[in-house]
Amino acid sequence: MAKEKSYFCCSECGYQSPKQMGRCPGCNNWNTLTEELIRPDRPKVAFPGRELRALIDVSGEETMRFQSGNYELDRVLGGGIVPGSLILLGGEPGIGKSTLLLQIADYLDKAGKKVLYLSGEESSRQIKMRADRLGIDGRNIYIINEANLDFLAGYIDQIKPDLVIVDSIQTVYIPEIGSIPGSVAQLRESAARVMEIAKKTDLPFVLIGHVTKEGAIAGPKVLEHLVDTVIYFEGDTNNFYRILRTVKNRFGPANEMGILEMSGQGLIEVDNPSRIFLRHRHGLPGLAVVASFEGTRPILVEVEALVVPSVIGYPRRMASGIEGNRLSLLVAVLEKRGGLSMGNKDVYIKVAGGASLKDPATDLGVALAMASSFYDTPLPSGSIVVGELGLSGEVRSVSNLTLRLKEAKKLGFVRALIPNETGQEAVNTLGLEVIPVDTLAEALIKNRHNGGMHFEG
Numbered sequence: 299m300a301k302e303k304s305y306f307c308c309s310e311c312g313y314q315s316p317k318q319m320g321r322c323p324g325c326n327n328w329n330t331l332t333e334e335l336i337r338p339d340r341p342k343v344a345f346p347g348r349e350l351r352a353l354i355d356v357s358g359e360e361t362m363r364f365q366s367g368n369y370e371l372d373r374v375l376g377g378g379i380v381p382g383s384l385i386l387l388g389g390e391p392g393i394g395k396s397t398l399l400l401q402i403a404d405y406l407d408k409a410g411k412k413v414l415y416l417s418g419e420e421s422s423r424q425i426k427m428r429a430d431r432l433g434i435d436g437r438n439i440y441i442i443n444e445a446n447l448d449f450l451a452g453y454i455d456q457i458k459p460d461l462v463i464v465d466s467i468q469t470v471y472i473p474e475i476g477s478i479p480g481s482v483a484q485l486r487e488s489a490a491r492v493m494e495i496a497k498k499t500d501l502p503f504v505l506i507g508h509v510t511k512e513g514a515i516a517g518p519k520v521l522e523h524l525v526d527t528v529i530y531f532e533g534d535t536n537n538f539y540r541i542l543r544t545v546k547n548r549f550g551p552a553n554e555m556g557i558l559e560m561s562g563q564g565l566i567e568v569d570n571p572s573r574i575f576l577r578h579r580h581g582l583p584g585l586a587v588v589a590s591f592e593g594t595r596p597i598l599v600e601v602e603a604l605v606v607p608s609v610i611g612y613p614r615r616m617a618s619g620i621e622g623n624r625l626s627l628l629v630a631v632l633e634k635r636g637g638l639s640m641g642n643k644d645v646y647i648k649v650a651g652g653a654s655l656k657d658p659a660t661d662l663g664v665a666l667a668m669a670s671s672f673y674d675t676p677l678p679s680g681s682i683v684v685g686e687l688g689l690s691g692e693v694r695s696v697s698n699l700t701l702r703l704k705e706a707k708k709l710g711f712v713r714a715l716i717p718n719e720t721g722q723e724a725v726n727t728l729g730l731e732v733i734p735v736d737t738l739a740e741a742l743i744k745n746r747h748n749g750g751m752h753f754e755g
């Protein structure tokens with residue numbers, strides 16, 4: 299047998315290196331490189347000589363999706379589960395991944411389908427206890443405590459399930475790969491093996507992947523390119539809300555967002571998401587409501603800003619829910635184009651409900667929240683703010699403006715600051731008072747005329 303060689307592989311980003319390093323050059327994380335074996339003697343496989351078909355001959359009927367029973371999950375999947383697809387559900391330990399999938403298994407069971415639940419993590423007894431708590435009997439849910447993926451195809455043959463759940467991809471393994479379960483090599487090969495089975499059997503598979511901070515086990519990130527759909531389950535374990543976010547979807551829109559609430563009886567769907575991100579507070583300086591478009595729907599979110607004099611030499615900029623670079627950029631635009639001297643101010647930003655704002659249409663709202671705190675003057679009550687900010691302070695038009703305004707109207711808002719650039723007549727303002735603005739400076743002044751901010755300088 300040829301001598302086994304090894305290399306080092308980052309458990310966070312998959313960066314490969316022939317030698318050990320303290321810090322990964324790929325993602326700059328510390329102590330994430332682990333040793334992996336290169337197996338030189340893989341068995342040779344004969345050319346299968348398949349029957350070939352031109353694209354024109356491939357049947358193009360819309361594949362039959364089936365509902366998971368969880369409206370929010372179905373939406374983030376693009377309308378349900380696609381047979382033969384491989385879905386990766388990533389999230390921190392304890393966020394509720396196993397709970398969600400057990401509930402989905404129950405729904406499918408009640409719909410007359412069979413589920414194979416491969417658990418390398420918890421024993422059948424532990425899963426039974428969770429099922430009891432959720433009121434699930436599980437007539438057609440087969441829990442198998444098995445970590446060796448070589449047997450998966452056999453179990454599928456035996457049970458003939460409609461859905462296969464692998465909980466978790468970090469605990470299963472393929473014996474011929476030398477590395478331990480949870481290593482990058484095992485993770486990749488295991489996911490590739492499941493993918494192979496999924497395409498062969500045309501069954502849908504869900505892989506659970508833990509996201510860990512330490513990097514002792516490889517994270518789901520290294521599998522993203524391999525699977526069909528990647529969904530992250532996020533949220534603060536201190537509150538009850540959980541967000542499902544699609545970051546990749548071969549069968550539907552990416553960036554879709556679903557919201558669930560962890561209750562005593564498992565996860566329940568939240569049908570009015572703005573309920574979480576809005577507290578309907580008025581008259582407070584530093585507060586703005588933005589309309590963020592998430593996937594296929596608008597969600598209104600409250601943004602809080604606190605702008606205070608710096609006590610130390612250089613100003614602090616801290617944000618939760620907004621990316622740091624974006625905050626720096628908005629502060630710079632406020633300084634240069636809005637005329638606020640931010641250089642000696644600390645800035646803190648908080649987005650309600652643990653949401654993370656990525657939609658550029660929320661730029662203007664975040665900037666006005668800061669201005670409102672800066673001048674210690676509230677924005678006019680009942681207003682939402684919509685608009686992207688350019689570097690020269692121009693307020694740019696946004697997508698789906700009417701849908702955003704519709705959501706605002708529905709939730710009782712009366713006024714909206716919107717980009718002027720958007721062909722005014724094309725926008726159905728739905729009876730909202732709209733204040734079109736061209737620039738950040740104009741937005742600051744118009745708010746004053748509407749009984750809001752007052753600017754001295």
Ligand code: TYD
Pocket residue numbers: 389390391392393394395396397398428431432560561562563564565
């Ligand atoms: P779990 O699904 O085990 O998380 P993961 O698989 O992502 O590691 O969820 C664990 C947490 O959820 C645990 O802290 C208990 C809580 N929980 C509830 O609040 N309500 C419930 O009905 C259930 C089953 C769990």
Ligand code: MG
Pocket residue numbers: 395396397419465
């Ligand atoms: Mg679990």
